[in-house]
Structures are given as C-alpha cells and as structure tokens.
Amino acid sequence: MRIKLLGTAAGGGVPQWNCNCPVCIEARRLGGRVRPRTQSSAAVSADGSTWFLLNASPDIRQQILDAPALGPGNSQSRGSGIAGVLLTNADIDHSLGLLLLREGGRLPVYATDAARETLTTGISVAPVLETFCGIEWIQPPLNPEPLPKADGSESGLVFQAIPLAGKSPRFADAARAKAGADCHVVGYRIHDRSTGGGLLYLPNLAEFEDHLTPLLADANAILFDGTFWSDNEMIERGVGTQTATAMGHLPISGEAGSLARLRPLKARHKIYVHINNTNPILFEDSPERAEVERAGCSVGSDGTEIVI
Amino acid sequence: MRIKLLGTAAGGGVPQWNCNCPVCIEARRLGGRVRPRTQSSAAVSADGSTWFLLNASPDIRQQILDAPALGPGNSQSRGSGIAGVLLTNADIDHSLGLLLLREGGRLPVYATDAARETLTTGISVAPVLETFCGIEWIQPPLNPEPLPKADGSESGLVFQAIPLAGKSPRFADAARAKAGADCHVVGYRIHDRSTGGGLLYLPNLAEFEDHLTPLLADANAILFDGTFWSDNEMIERGVGTQTATAMGHLPISGEAGSLARLRPLKARHKIYVHINNTNPILFEDSPERAEVERAGCSVGSDGTEIVI
Numbered sequence: 001m002r003i004k005l006l007g008t009a010a011g012g013g014v015p016q017w018n019c020n021c022p023v024c025i026e027a028r029r030l031g032g033r034v035r036p037r038t039q040s041s042a043a044v045s046a047d048g049s050t051w052f053l054l055n056a057s058p059d060i061r062q063q064i065l066d067a068p069a070l071g072p073g074n075s076q077s078r079g080s081g082i083a084g085v086l087l088t089n090a091d092i093d094h095s096l097g098l099l100l101l102r103e104g105g106r107l108p109v110y111a112t113d114a115a116r117e118t119l120t121t122g123i124s125v126a127p128v129l130e131t132f133c134g135i136e137w138i139q140p141p142l143n144p145e146p147l148p149k150a151d152g153s154e155s156g157l158v159f160q161a162i163p164l165a166g167k168s169p170r171f172a173d174a175a176r177a178k179a180g181a182d183c184h185v186v187g188y189r190i191h192d193r194s195t196g197g198g199l200l201y202l203p204n205l206a207e208f209e210d211h212l213t214p215l216l217a218d219a220n221a222i223l224f225d226g227t228f229w230s231d232n233e234m235i236e237r238g239v240g241t242q243t244a245t246a247m248g249h250l251p252i253s254g255e256a257g258s259l260a261r262l263r264p265l266k267a268r269h270k271i272y273v274h275i276n277n278t279n280p281i282l283f284e285d286s287p288e289r290a291e292v293e294r295a296g297c298s299v300g301s302d303g304t305e306i307v308i
Numbered sequence: 309m310r311i312k313l314l315g316t317a318a319g320g321g322v323p324q325w326n327c328n329c330p331v332c333i334e335a336r337r338l339g340g341r342v343r344p345r346t347q348s349s350a351a352v353s354a355d356g357s358t359w360f361l362l363n364a365s366p367d368i369r370q371q372i373l374d375a376p377a378l379g380p381g382n383s384q385s386r387g388s389g390i391a392g393v394l395l396t397n398a399d400i401d402h403s404l405g406l407l408l409l410r411e412g413g414r415l416p417v418y419a420t421d422a423a424r425e426t427l428t429t430g431i432s433v434a435p436v437l438e439t440f441c442g443i444e445w446i447q448p449p450l451n452p453e454p455l456p457k458a459d460g461s462e463s464g465l466v467f468q469a470i471p472l473a474g475k476s477p478r479f480a481d482a483a484r485a486k487a488g489a490d491c492h493v494v495g496y497r498i499h500d501r502s503t504g505g506g507l508l509y510l511p512n513l514a515e516f517e518d519h520l521t522p523l524l525a526d527a528n529a530i531l532f533d534g535t536f537w538s539d540n541e542m543i544e545r546g547v548g549t550q551t552a553t554a555m556g557h558l559p560i561s562g563e564a565g566s567l568a569r570l571r572p573l574k575a576r577h578k579i580y581v582h583i584n585n586t587n588p589i590l591f592e593d594s595p596e597r598a599e600v601e602r603a604g605c606s607v608g609s610d611g612t613e614i615v616i
Binding site: 011012013015016017018019020021024028036058059060061062064065068070071072073074076077078079080092096099100101102103104122123124127128131132170171237238239 | 319320321323324325326327328329332336344366367368369370372373376378379380381382384385386387388400404407408409410411412430431432435436439440478479545546547
C-alpha cells in the first residue's frame with residue numbers, strides 16, 4: 001500500500017493566514033526552520049492508480065496538483081485517480097474540500113451518521129454538492145471489509161472504521177451533540193490484501209481508549225493526532241482559551257500523552273499529522289522535535305510517501 | 309490606489325484538479341505556455357496597509373501567503389491587513405474563502421440581500437461562520453460613499469455597487485431566483501479620494517447593459533469578466549452542456565462580445581479576470597491572446613499589482 005501525506009497541518013495550515021506566532025513567522029521564510037504545511041489529508045492506494053482520500057481539506061486543489069496520481073491521468077479529458085473519500089469527522093479542515101471536487105462525478109464519501117448529518121444540516125456541504133456532482137454516502141464498516149473502487153471491483157484494500165470518543169464540530173446540532181449518542185469521530189484501519197501492510201489513521205484523538213491498544217500494536221504505519229504538544233498550548237501562546245483536551249486532542253507530551261503510548265510500539269512508521277501551528281515540534285531543531293524522534297516517531301511533512 | 313490581482317481564474321482554477329484539456333495540461337508543465345492561476349479575487353488599498361478583498365476565493369489561504377500585505381504584519385500575534393470583503397455574488401469560487409477567514413475577528417462583508425440570503429440558506433457559510441468569527445453584513449451603497457475601515461475611520465476609498473443582470477448560484481433558493489426580483493450579481497466602482505483613480509470591477513457580467521457605458525468610459529482600470537472566449541466553448545471542449553451566456557458570462561469574442569466593447573475605451577488598464585480553463589487566451593502564444601492585446605487589453609495573471 002502506498003500512503004501519501006497530502007497535508008500535515010491542523011485547521012488553518014502552517015503558516016496560518018493571520019498568525020504571527022514564532023512557528024508561522026519561521027514558516028513564511030523560505031528555507032527556514034519550519035516547513036510550510038497544508039491542512040490535514042492523506043491518500044492511500046494498493047495499485048498506485050486508484051486512490052482513496054483520507055479526509056478532504058480546504059487545500060485539496062493544491063494538494064492534487066502536487067500529487068499528479070490523483071489528477072486526470074493521461075487518457076481522459078476529465079477524470080481523477082480519486083475513487084472515494086473516507087472522512088474521520090465533519091470538521092471544516094477535514095471536509096470542506098468536498099465542495100472543491102464538485103466538477104467531478106458522483107463522489108463516494110464514507111462517514112458516520114453524525115458526520116453525515118453535520119455535513120447536511122450543520123454545514124450544507126451535502127445539499128450544495130447535490131446541485132453539482134452529488135455525494136454517494138456510505139457508512140463505513142466497523143469490521144474489516146473490502147474497500148471497493150467506484151465501479152464496485154476490488155481495490156486491493158480492506159478497511160474498517162474505529163469509533164472514537166471525539167468532539168463534534170461547533171456547527172453541529174448542539175442538542176444532539178450534547179446528548180452524546182452520536183459518533184462524530186472515527187479513525188480508519190486499512191490493510192493491503194497483497195502485502196498485508198496495515199495503516200492506522202487517527203488524526204483526531206481526544207483521549208486514549210483501551211480498544212486502540214491491539215490496533216496500534218498490529219499496525220505497520222500509524223498516522224497520529226499531533227495537534228498539540230501540551231495541554232495548555234493555545235492558552236500559553238495567547239491565541240485561544242481552551243485546553244487541547246477540551247478541543248478534542250490528546251497532547252503529545254506528558255505521562256498520559258501520546259508519545260508515551262507510541263514510544264514502545266514496533267510499527268515501522270509512527271508519524272504525527274494534523275499538527276497545529278502552535279506546536280513546537282514544527283521547528284526542525286527544537287528539543288520537542290528531538291524528543292519525538294528519540295521515541296522512534298517522526299513529524300509528518302507534506303508530500304511524504306511511504307510504502308507498507 | 310493599489311490593486312492586487314490575487315486570483316485570475318474562474319471556478320476550479322487553472323489547472324482544474326480533474327481536467328486534461330489542452331490549457332490544463334500546459335498549465336501543469338512548469339514554464340509552459342499557460343501560467344497556473346488561482347480562483348478569482350483581487351484586493352484594493354489606498355494606503356497600502358488597509359486592504360479590501362474583492363471576493364473571497366477557495367484559494368484565499370495561498371493568496372494571502374503570496375501577498376504578505378494581507379497577512380498579520382509585524383507587530384501583532386494575530387491580525388491581518390484585510391478590513392472587509394466586497395462580494396460580487398455568492399458563487400462558490402467567490403465566497404467559500406469566507407470560511408477560511410474564520411480564525412480572525414468579526415468580518416465585515418458587503419453583499420446584496422440576495423447574495424446574503426444565498427450564503428445563509430442556500431449554502432450555510434454565514435451560520436457556520438457565526439460559530440467562529442461571525443459576519444458583519446453590510447449592504448453596499450448604489451451611490452458613491454466612503455468605504456470605512458473596520459474602526460469606522462476613512463480608508464481613503466469611495467465605492468458603490470453596480471447592479472447587474474446576473475445569474476443566481478444553482479444552490480440559491482430556486483423559486484426566489486426564478487422570480488427574478490433579486491439582485492444576485494453586482495460589480496463595484498471604487499475610487500481613490502487622493503489620486504482620483506477609479507477602478508471598475510466586473511468579474512461576472514451576463515450581458516452588456518447600457519448603464520455600464522459611462523462607467524466604463526470613466527474608469528482608469530477595468531477588471532472584466534474573461535470567463536469564456538466564445539459562447540459554445542464548454543460544449544465544443546466536451547466539458548459542459550451550457551453556453552457561456554446561459555452560464556451568466558458574456559463571451560469575449562464576436563460582434564456582441566466584450567472585446568468589441570473594451571477596444572475603444574481609454575482606460576490605462578483593461579484586464580480580463582475570472583478566466584475559465586477552457587479559454588484559449590490563457591495560451592501566451594495563441595491568436596486569441598494576440599487579438600486581446602491588439603485591442604489594448606491584457607489577460608490577468610496572479611500576483612500582478614497595478615497603481616492608479
């Protein structure tokens with residue numbers, strides 16, 4: 001399976017349009033200590049020609065131009081290598097790109113009921129897209145199933161959604177979100193039937209849940225929520241009032257942080273993605289970056305491709 | 309007045325993500341005969357520090373990064389040179405960027421009642437943004453009035469909206485749009501109080517209306533709808549079923565086309581913008597490009613700045 005990191009930043013990207021934090025200043029300098037990053041998305045393929053997007057970011061137009069395999073190829077007047085989109089949630093940074101695929105054919109989109117409802121009534125991505133290409137909504141399976149191409153044939157991939165205790169977008173129906181009965185956030189586990197290689201995709205993780213332990217132990221590649229280094233990061237930088245945890249993201253550092261969980265894992269690739277512009281791991285020479293790398297993990301950057 | 313062309317392509321940009329037409333193929337080749345272009349937007353300023361966006365395209369994140377004057381400047385942790393957005397209509401390529409400004413302060417947006425309603429009920433840009441920064445809706449004046457900064461002080465610019473016989477977005481309320489009582493499309497006339505320089509901004513023009521004649525004669529700079537070269541362009545390229553006219557765009561060529569109208573005008577800058585990827589004027593060496601230039605007009609490209 002080929003895995004392309006299309007965008008590795010959280011909402012707003014790096015640099016964020018209106019932000020002058022030390023990370024964003026450095027990211028604006030060509031050749032600086034912070035690489036610019038677009039918003040969170042990846043793509044996977046077993047055969048190198050049929051690709052599935054993992055989330056659809058607002059930067060998808062540029063991301064597709066930078067990854068020609070996702071474009072129209074050589075033989076069609078219009079077309080694309082994209083066979084479908086697997087959404088982990090309905091946040092703007094993960095879903096607005098659906099509207100930017102409106103010039104194509106009917107779009108298969110995998111999403112939970114709650115994410116689908118949010119994209120229909122909370123933000124009208126679905127009804128608007130219906131006046132263009134339209135969405136073919138598909139509920140992702142909770143047990144491994146073949147991931148079909150648009151024509152129904154096998155893609156060579158097997159997938160399942162991993163329900164997570166996540167946060168609903170703030171534009172989701174407030175009453176329903178509060179009831180907590182809905183699953184607003186999932187991760188995905190994707191296997192290649194030929195190589196056996198397995199990916200665990202968890203760009204939004206609010207807390208560590210026990211059912212993740214065997215999945216993490218089994219994966220060859222892990223793309224993990226790297227939004228914040230510490231719980232108080234937004235407050236300390238003076239750009240927010242909420243903790244990482246309150247915003248639905250387990251911080252990297254600390255005894256209960258994600259790095260402590262990832263350190264002992266044997267996966268060949270343990271990569272942080274969905275990284276917020278406040279996160280010091282974005283500095284290539286920071287102590288926090290060094291600590292991540294000492295744990296055998298890496299900081300995702302746009303354009304990276306791995307094969308498992 | 310400084311005028312920045314942030315994006316000069318129509319919806320989808322050049323190249324469009326899924327398009328293999330001759331223009332898009334050439335635009336994907338670095339140093340080819342077609343320059344890549346992002347989606348339609350411009351910015352104007354009298355003092356070089358307070359800027360008004362003319363439309364907010366889906367590519368706005370990249371456009372702001374490429375135009376540092378619109379970014380946070382040097383002195384603030386977060387901030388922006390953008391004092392407001394003047395919308396000509398509610399099409400996705402002109403309005404979706406509003407959602408990408410959600411991390412900033414409350415956003416002054418000038419739009420007609422019909423565009424505002426479309427952005428509230430047709431596509432839920434307004435209610436979603438209300439859960440972030442929120443929109444300060446302002447109806448643009450039909451007669452010249454000072455364009456204020458966010459703090460109410462004078463920006464040095466005077467502006468007015470020019471109502472146009474345009475087309476509603478397809479996701480607008482169908483019954484209301486059919487009734488035709490609403491004004492879905494405007495242009496803008498913007499003057500600098502010091503220099504007297506005047507801009508006429510008309511990126512969506514469905515048909516030539518007589519009230520435009522004196523406005524065109526008076527302008528120093530004209531940014532004009534350059535979507536299509538010919539009326540049957542989309543059909544001939546096999547990528548659409550509608551004529552330019554039916555899609556709300558006066559074609560450039562022909563006796564009744566826009567080039568015949570622009571040719572005799574004395575304005576120093578007569579620039580086509582909002583150019584669709586099917587339009588042969590995008591080839592730098594095409595006969596159509598040469599014809600545009602012989603008429604004293606030019607083909608807009610991203611990053612161009614003019615001063616009037």
